[in-house]
Amino acid sequence: PTMSVIGSSSDNSSVDIRFSEEVFNTNGASGDLEASDFSLSISGGIASLTSGTPTSISKIDAVTWRLGINISGGGTANGEEILTVTPASSSIYDEAGNAASSSTDGYLTDNAPPTITDVTIRNDGNKTVDVTFSDKVYDTTLEFGVLEETDFVFSISGGTASLNSTTPTSISGSGKTWALGTDMSGVADGYEVLTLNPAGNAIYDRGGNAASATQSNNTTNLKADKVGTSNAVLIEANYTYYHSLVQMNVLNYVVAYGGAQGHGNIKTFAISADGSSITNE
Structure with a gap:
């Protein structure tokens, strides 16, 4: 028999497993499954397992079982966590006595909104800003849709350069990392603080959680511009x-x-x- 993860509960306190056929915990086609018939592991994301064995088990129907899981930070899982469920050796059988052996994976429910983790200005005359999110982001709640320029808002303070537009002039990228074009006027002295925020209800993660329009880790200083060679001053007319x-x-x-x-x-x-x-x- 094989199994697959149907999904986890909204608070990640349980996960539902569906088998390809009716299963038992003896090779004589009898006995309900027990929690110890499974082992659990997790990778990625921010939440973690506090136990490698289900905390409980209940039978939903002939082929579906619900396993209790003890997750640290389950209520704030970011949806990048992959839960792996593995049958214990010689513990789960079909009616013919064949033992289950293959594991199955599934994502935890995403309960944490995406956040900006880094903003960096490139060495290209302050024309491009790279922004990184905590997880993959989309411009719809349905886990699809490429981000658009209007999904972001720039602001600037300090220094001598200014923004001609608070909306990026261009956008490229995918997943967690995106590049945004800027439109500046004036010569930057390096004291400008450029702030980047998502527009309201514009950027979402795979769980449909909207990024807040107020972020931290979302500022960067512009690079100081060099004076153009067309500007010059005479220091000494004689040989120096x-x-x-x-x-x-x-x-x-x-x-x-x-x-x-x-x-x-x-x-x-x-x-x-x-x-x-x-x-x-």
Whole structure:
């Protein structure tokens, strides 16, 4: 006989098993199954088993049995947990006396909404943000549907750059990881904090749980932009050598150099917040 997992209860306190035919716990076609006729194991997700043996067993019909399971964190399982049910050796038989030997897998009920676990800005001029979720996500409650740009909301604080749009300009990815395009104006100084949240009732996990529109682990700092080579300032018209440039703070720099007659020189210059101009100080 073979068996399969039909599903687990809403609080993951039990799991239903269906056999391919009527089964017994002796090879003489008699005796109801017992909890010790099964072993349990779990992998993935955030919940865990506190016992490898069912806590209870009850017969639903001739081929269906309900096993009690003791799950730590069962009420907040994220649906990534795979429960494996295995018949104990020489414990479960069909009417002809054949022993069950093959195990079966099934997911726990997903009770935890998906959360953002990481947001990272790429080194591409602050044009792309990578976002990672705790589990696979969809844009419907039915475990299908690719996420869309309107499923996310950007906001920004600090620094000198600003958002032209709070909605991503593009989206790609699948499962847990997605890449979002950004639309910025101004030159970033690296002090901008970009925050990413799901839109309300827009992103779901396989259990149909909606991601909250308020998240943690959902911010990243923009990368500081470099000043374009089209902007320049004249430090010394005469021949110079041994140049050394030091950044004093976000917008101010000092340059030291050797000049005419072996003299040493130090001058400072400043860059405007938007990077459009450079001036001597």
